[in-house]
Amino acid sequence: xxxxxxxxxxxxxxxxxxxxxxxxxxxxxxxxxxxxxxxxxxxxxxxxxxxxxxxxxxxxxxxxxxxxxxxxxxxxxxxxxxxxxxxxxxxxxxxxxxxxxxxxxxxxxxxxxxxxxxxxxxxxxxxxxxxxxxxxxxxxxxxxxxxxxxxxxxxxxxxxxxxxxxxxxxxxxxxxxxxxxxxxxxxxxxxxxxxxxxxxxxxxxxxxxxxxxxxxxxxxxxxxxxxxxxxxxxxxxxxxxxxxxxxxxxxxxxxxxxxxxxxxxxxxxxxxxxxxxxxxxxxxxxxxxxxxxxxxxxxxxxxxxxxxxxxxxxxxxxxxxxxxxxxxxxxxxxxxxxxxxxxxxxxxxxxxxxxxxxxxxxxxxxxxxxxxxxxxxxxxxxxxxxxxxxxxxxxxxx
Ligand code: LMR
Numbered sequence: 050x051x052x053x054x055x056x057x058x059x060x061x062x063x064x065x066x067x068x069x070x071x072x073x074x075x076x077x078x079x080x081x082x083x084x085x086x087x088x089x090x091x092x093x094x095x096x097x098x099x100x101x102x103x104x105x106x107x108x109x110x111x112x113x114x115x116x117x118x119x120x121x122x123x124x125x126x127x128x129x130x131x132x133x134x135x136x137x138x139x140x141x142x143x144x145x146x147x148x149x150x151x152x153x154x155x156x157x158x159x160x161x162x163x164x165x166x167x168x169x170x171x172x173x174x175x176x177x178x179x180x181x182x183x184x185x186x187x188x189x190x191x192x193x194x195x196x197x198x199x200x201x202x203x204x205x206x207x208x209x210x211x212x213x214x215x216x217x218x219x220x221x222x223x224x225x226x227x228x229x230x231x232x233x234x235x236x237x238x239x240x241x242x243x244x245x246x247x248x249x250x251x252x253x254x255x256x257x258x259x260x261x262x263x264x265x266x267x268x269x270x271x272x273x274x275x276x277x278x279x280x281x282x283x284x285x286x287x288x289x290x291x292x293x294x295x296x297x298x299x300x301x302x303x304x305x306x307x308x309x310x311x312x313x314x315x316x317x318x319x320x321x322x323x324x325x326x327x328x329x330x331x332x333x334x335x336x337x338x339x340x341x342x343x344x345x346x347x348x349x350x351x352x353x354x355x356x357x358x359x360x361x362x363x364x365x366x367x368x369x370x371x372x373x374x375x376x377x378x379x380x381x382x383x384x385x386x387x388x389x390x391x392x393x394x395x396x397x398x399x400x401x402x403x404x405x406x407x408x409x410x411x412x413x414x415x416x417x418x419x420x421x422x423x424x425x426x427x428x429x430x431x432x433x434x435x436x437x438x439x440x441x442x443x444x445x446x447x
Pocket of ligand 1: 063084
């Protein structure tokens with residue numbers, strides 16, 4: 050019976066890794082999938098994670114099931130990290146949350162929950178947004194619409210157009226926002242823009258849905274939570290999907306958090322029962338290991354400091370690589386002004402070049418990145434930046 054299904058093209062992001070592996074060019078450069086890499090192109094296990102693994106090895110005495118909500122210590126630690134220690138929402142117990150299998154798992158179970166609330170729910174996503182937002186939310190049954198976000202010509206956010214569009218969004222519609230380090234553009238709202246957006250959410254009554262996958266990679270762990278925390282303190286209801294893949298380097302362990310902020314404690318307990326039943330109906334309970342590691346790191350002051358230092362090192366390295374790329378492009382004499390790359394935040398930048406130019410870079414220079422022109426900044430190194438800049442310069446002339 051399965052022959053009736055059409056074969057699908059490779060995933061626009063994950064498919065790049067497979068194509069890269071098959072390329073025999075020794076000078077090939079991988080700027081595709083969003084994983085952090087060091088100067089040697091490796092994605093090492095963070096020191097804080099290694100130390101937590103040793104602790105867990107000693108501490109874990111059973112592999113019996115955990116619960117549908119996951120490790121409560123992990124959930125509490127993550128909520129503090131996201132919402133801030135002094136969060137009134139936490140004090141008032143207005144939160145329902147579960148450990149989820151990665152940020153993707155969190156997005157999907159929140160989408161399923163929104164469908165339970167209203168099967169006709171419309172979710173507004175930024176144009177552009179992360180390619181996987183569409184299947185994660187859309188396949189759950191939500192209707193997706195886009196709001197203007199990024200202008201490729203000026204390489205900047207179209208804030209006025211975005212606000213004009215969101216002014217027309219109905220009460221009860223959902224607006225998906227990237228908490229920081231917008232994927233794919235790297236273009237983030239300023240704090241003043243978050244202020245205006247939060248005021249609009251209060252006035253118009255749309256439900257903000259904040260996806261936080263890169264906390265700490267933009268300006269800092271606290272700074273990157275500005276928009277989320279402001280919204281959490283401003284509106285009655287909010288949903289949050291978070292991921293520990295990048296900032297804890299726990300990609301393959303699938304560690305995420307799905308949280309729902311409700312208008313009061315009673316509603317939070319209803320939401321808690323619902324979200325656990327959604328999880329039970331899809332995967333029953335999350336994998337234990339990664340959440341247990343994050344719990345150990347966040348609960349231990351010394352380990353937490355080690356981790357915070359490592360997050361700062363990753364962030365600083367990506368800021369340095371941005372500058373290196375822009376300087377090398379200037380040295381190659383390109384006409385296009387790429388200085389916007391230095392203003393963008395986190396792991397990704399949009400180079401704002403045409404899809405044909407992205408194809409040219411792949412075919413002629415073995416430089417791999419997403420057709421939208423999104424590059425993984427962490428894939429740049431001292432060793433490859435000049436080759437990369439030359440390839441881009443050649444492509445722009447072609
Ligand atoms: C990315 O955007 O490259 C990462 O989040 C990996 C993925 O699953 O797409």
